[in-house]
Amino acid sequence: MVQSLNRLKESASQTAGPYVHIGCTPNFLGMAGVYPDDLGHAMVNDKTSGERITVTGCVFDGTGTPLKDALIEIWQADANGLYNSPSELRGSADPNFTGWGRQPTDLETGVFSFQTIKPGRVPFGDGRDQAPHISFWIVARGINLGLNTRMYFGDEEAANQEDPILARLEHKVRVPTLIAERQGDTYTFDIHLQGERETIFFDI
Amino acid sequence: MSNLNPETGPFFPRDRSWQPKAYTPDYKTSVVRSPQKALISFPNTISEITGPVFGHNILGELDHDLICNFAKPGESALGERIIVHGRVLDERGRGVPGALIEVWQANAGGRYRHKNEGYIAPLDPNFGGCGRTITNEDGAYEFRTVKPGPYPWPNGVNDWRPAHIHFSLFGAGFAQRLITQMYFEGDPLIPLCPIVNAISDARAIEQLIAPLDMANTIPMDARAYKFDIVLRGRRSGPFENKLEGN
Numbered sequence A: 001m002v003q004s005l006n007r008l009k010e011s012a013s014q015t016a017g018p019y020v021h022i023g024c025t026p027n028f029l030g031m032a033g034v035y036p037d038d039l040g041h042a043m044v045n046d047k048t049s050g051e052r053i054t055v056t057g058c059v060f061d062g063t064g065t066p067l068k069d070a071l072i073e074i075w076q077a078d079a080n081g082l083y084n085s086p087s088e089l090r091g092s093a094d095p096n097f098t099g100w101g102r103q104p105t106d107l108e109t110g111v112f113s114f115q116t117i118k119p120g121r122v123p124f125g126d127g128r129d130q131a132p133h134i135s136f137w138i139v140a141r142g143i144n145l146g147l148n149t150r151m152y153f154g155d156e157e158a159a160n161q162e163d164p165i166l167a168r169l170e171h172k173v174r175v176p177t178l179i180a181e182r183q184g185d186t187y188t189f190d191i192h193l194q195g196e197r198e199t200i201f202f203d204i
Numbered sequence B: 001m002s003n004l005n006p007e008t009g010p011f012f013p014r015d016r017s018w019q020p021k022a023y024t025p026d027y028k029t030s031v032v033r034s035p036q037k038a039l040i041s042f043p044n045t046i047s048e049i050t051g052p053v054f055g056h057n058i059l060g061e062l063d064h065d066l067i068c069n070f071a072k073p074g075e076s077a078l079g080e081r082i083i084v085h086g087r088v089l090d091e092r093g094r095g096v097p098g099a100l101i102e103v104w105q106a107n108a109g110g111r112y113r114h115k116n117e118g119y120i121a122p123l124d125p126n127f128g129g130c131g132r133t134i135t136n137e138d139g140a141y142e143f144r145t146v147k148p149g150p151y152p153w154p155n156g157v158n159d160w161r162p163a164h165i166h167f168s169l170f171g172a173g174f175a176q177r178l179i180t181q182m183y184f185e186g187d188p189l190i191p192l193c194p195i196v197n198a199i200s201d202a203r204a205i206e207q208l209i210a211p212l213d214m215a216n217t218i219p220m221d222a223r224a225y226k227f228d229i230v231l232r233g234r235r236s237g238p239f240e241n242k243l244e245g246n
Ligand SMILES: [Fe+2]
Pocket: A017, A019, B106, B161, B164, B166
């Protein structure tokens, strides 16, 4: 016999289901009066530093149909590459930027949209810079465990070339699934759950 | 709060044999919504080990009281009154303080207050179905609500969800983000449910079933169910703070 590690097991995930809005975005649903506003609705204010951008897209299922009941959360660094989190020990992030956003896909069109800023670069474990990126977490009916992916920026070619995570991807043909193209101030990031253009999802 | 010494180590790898698989065809919606290619692994970076943290200032007085937070003044929700309480722990068994918990559920008749919901059971004008709270320094939390009813859903011809409460949890890092469901001890619908059975390990299912907790009932008022939730743990120690590479 040896000592026990005394570890617990992470609780198993269950789908967010079709009614996730009741708990996470009740005001979006028209259920006013319980919470003053939906958490994660606003990431920026008038004083936020950085370049204002819109990140928009759809989440497509294996038939090419956009999900109209998905919930998306994003997490990103501020313009200087610092996270607004107690676990960020490298410095103080912009107090006017939450770094965290949450939006449902539209009930009719399936489009999601975030008003945010372009993040700065943050280090990889070995000290190399990562390319600017936004972490995505996607839940919905039919998704048993939330899906993690990342959005990189189409106009950051040089940084993307040297990004340690993009560099380790074996199938370069799939890299474009992580890169949002820019048009004006808007980046479009479509997520494909299945099919030829299946987005790269990460086990983080 | 224990935020004085925030932990910044990488999380334990997720045990994906314990978690439900993406493709679980008995739960039909998963068929076209499940990625088919392998997930790509990489070691946690600062982007995964940090995460948003919420202060008690976001909470309203009734946010954790679903019996009253949507009710007209002087009225309350219909149904079996219950306390749902427990702790948010990490895989090392430590309480997770300051964890935001959001819950949502159907009313006592199994009806959700949602635009896309068409079940014939009536809405309760005094029940909204959402609540939230933040764990204390021990990781403990408590809600008051009514026991949700089971409801039929379009999957098989006659599939019924066991009574359940949806839980959304934030730890301290984005990689801990979790949504799950709490089930009730003794519900005969649990083993019949394709969503429950997306989890293949019986022990992982049992971990989601809250026992009746008579010791924490409020006499002549509400019964209690205890539901602990475990989030991913992380390494912490003097050899773990090399993430910046300096
Ligand atoms: Fe449900």
